[in-house]
Amino acid sequence: MKVDLIVRNARIDTRDASRPRASALAVLHGRVVALDDEVDGLEARETLDARGLALLPGFNDVHTHSVWFGTTLMEADLSAVASLDDIYRAVEAQAQRTAPGEWVVAAGYNPVLLDGAVPDRDALDRASGGRPVWIKHASGHSGQASSAAIGLAGVDARAGEPMEGGLIVLGDDGRPTGVLEERAMALVQAILLPYPLASIERALELATAQYAREGLTSVTDAGVAAGWIGHAPAELAAYQAARDAGRLRTRMQVMPVMDALSPIPGHDDEPVRRGFGAGMRTGWGDERLQLGPVKVFTDGSILGRTAQMRDEYEGCPGYHGYLQDDPDAMRGRILEAAAAGWALALHAVGDAALDFALDAIEEATRRHGRPPVPNRVEHGMVVRPEQLERLAALGIACVVQPSFIPSFGEGIRGPVGPQRGEWSIRARSQLDAGMPLAFSSDRPVAAGAPLLGIQSFVERRSEEGRIYGEHERISVDEAVHAATVGSAQVTGQQAVKGRLAPGQLADMVLLEAHPAEVATADISAIPVRATIAGGTFTHRDDGV
Template sequence: MKVDLIVRNARIDTRDAAHPKASSLAILHGRIVAIDADVDGLQARETLDLGGLPVLAGFNDVHAHSVWFGTTLIEADLSAVASHDDIYAAIERQAQQTAPGEWVVAAGYNPVLLGSTHPDPDRLDTASGGRPVWIKHASGHSGQASNRALELAGVDLRAVPEVEGGVIRIDETGRPTGVLEERAMELVQRILLPYPLASLERALQLATEQYAREGLTSVTDAGVAGGWIGHAPAELAAYQSARDKGLLSTRMQVMPVMDALGPIDGHDDEPSRRGFGAGMRTGWGDEWLQLGPVKVFTDGSILGRTAQMREEYEGCPGYHGYLQDDPDAMRARIMDAAAAGWSLALHAVGDAALDFALDAIEAAVQQHGRPRVPNRVEHGMVVRPEQLDRLAALEIACVVQPSFIPSFGEGIRAPVGAARGRISIRARSQLDAGMPLAFSSDRPVAAGAPLLGIQSFVQRLTEEGQVYGEHERISVDEAVHAATVGSAEVTGQQHAKGRLAPGQLADLVVLGAHPRDVDAGEISAIPVRATIAGGAFTHREADLG
């Protein structure tokens, strides 16, 4: 039999308990068909001698924002600014490439790195030459508008309106600062959206090309087609078109936001349901493009102090954050989606929001059963011990982002305090409770390279070099397992990916060194020599093989 590719002379970490190590494997029609001795005697269209390099299953990021990330590669980048003057200079440069009257859009600004301060809306108007300015904060839960942008959005600068589920921030004089939180961002987004489909396809191409360079073969886009995080109602169409045109370099599981689902008519004896008109639900699609759970935003972020906490925020007497919508209305939509067969992915950052999420998912499971693709809580930043027990008992995955720690760990610890910091971004505790642990980045909110995520799981060092929850550290082997096997389990795809064994998808990454063979602080610097998805190279260094 002639196969498509044989990999020889490698150190293969299979993650398969029956055959944990191998030196060769064979690939045919996008799947692994043989390991070690079973490769002998096979002929191949291509043979790759790796000279002893390590091979792992392809990395899997179970919570990123691919369209959003791709657009940041097109817009002005504020991720590296060190002062407000840097922001004004970047806006001025972008404005010079923007037609008069058009919007100047920037992304990646993290106010925490500048002492939670914000640029002056008047200075933004000056820097842009009067063009409206919209700055997307890295958290995704707030943004900054210039005065001209606020005026176009209908905000009276002398009588700032209230927004349900969001806030227009004002200064001590009652004048808007330009900061729009949560649903208040929709005031600007309804002007800028929807993006053209061609722009979305280009964003997906750029995003997935970067994923491949980092060893990613699978990614879950955690929220498309609506809400403040969406870029167009037809984002799923953009995904299909990008796939048809060969623009996707990674397999994609796509979560539509609850806003994208509508009521579905059914028989009088059936419960009310919510979904797409034709009844498609979680799991529809194939190995390259699949519908994931429905995404529901229950609260906001700790960085923006909009996550709902049971206890007040540090330094904010009486303030607990807030839910993004009426809890009864959210619960009704969640139950209707579960009735239509959707798995649930509830964004719940604060522990009070997590109480709501757990109650809602438990009620959905009691009424409609557990779905094949696991129900999930996104982020679960602060998780009390009894909540961890409920997560495990209900078989709900808690999707944490290890790279939050080196990106802005101290920015999280300050508003929650030391005690709640000890029960946040849990990893060791999840494994000890018998829960699957996955890797996710929330990119572009934080850096997304999976090797950095593995390093962060192991070290848990903040941006200031301080340890964030030493008791939640895990081993290198456990972190690699999270980025491969654990991620496959959390996305309901363990039958096809996460391990390198016959019958599994031929998704693998060739590294310059195995993460366990270098100092923990050097894991993120390991070169990604090649990435293979479905037996085809999506990234390959010129001198490999």
């Protein structure tokens, strides 16, 4: 029998409890078909001598934003600025590559880096030569417009008006600063969107090429096709075109935003349903591209102080953040989507928003049962002890981002204070409660390399080097499990991925060393020598 690929002389961590270690592996038609002595006697179209390197199941990021990340690779990068002058210089450089009258777009700005400093709207105009400027904050929950952009978007005319789920920030002089929070960003996005589908395909190609270089073989894109996070109503078509053209280097599970769903007519005796017109729902697709849960934004971010908290923010008497929409309206849409067979992924950062999310998912489950793909809470940045018990009892996955800790842990701990900081970005508590723990990054909000995420799960050191919730630390083995098996469980795909066992997809990463073999501080620096998805190399170093 001739197989497609044989890997020999590898130190294979299979993640399969019945056979945790192996040294040889065979692949046929994209799946693992044999291990160790079962490989003997097989011929292969290609044989890889791993020369003692570590082979693990491919990493799986269950909450990222590939189009958003890909577009940042084509825009001005503000992720490493150290001053406002750095911002103005980056905008000026991008403007020189931008035609007069066209928008200058920059991404990756984290106000925490500059202690919350806001670029001057008029200075942005000067830096851009009068071109309109739009700066996308790293959190994704706010943006900064120049004076020219403010004028084109009609921001001045809306200043001071109440806005459901959004805010136009005003200065002490009553003039808009250019900062637009949450749904207020739609004023600018109404001009910039939709992106051409060709641009979206290019962004996906750039993003997934970087994923492959980091050992990722699967990702879940948390929100497309609508809302402030979508890039075009036909965004899913761009994913399909990129897949068909061979431009996707990772498997993709894609979450449409709730705004992309619409009421589906039915009989009077049927529940009111919300979805795509043809009735497609979570699970539609194949092993390369699949519809995931529907994404619902219930609140914002702690960095922007727009997440809804039960108790007030530190230093902000009486201020608790806010929900992004009327709760009854959100609840109604959530129940309609569940009736149509959609799994639910509710973005809930603050603990008050999490109360709402848990109530909504519990009601949806009571009415329509648990979907095959687990219901989820995205981020769950602050989870009170009783909420953790409720998550476990309801079978809801809580998808946390360990890389938030080294990226801006103190930027989170400051607004919520020490007690709520202890309830933040939970990992050990989830495992102890019997919940599946997955890896996710929220890239480009934070750095997305999975090895950095594994290190962050273990170390939990903030950007200032301080320990962030020592009681939530997990072991290296548990962190690797989260990035492989746990991620497969949370996405409802554990039957086909997460382990290197016969019948599982041949998704693998070849590392210079296993994360358990190096000092914890060195895990993120382990070279990724090759990445293989379905038996096909998506990244390969010279000499491998």
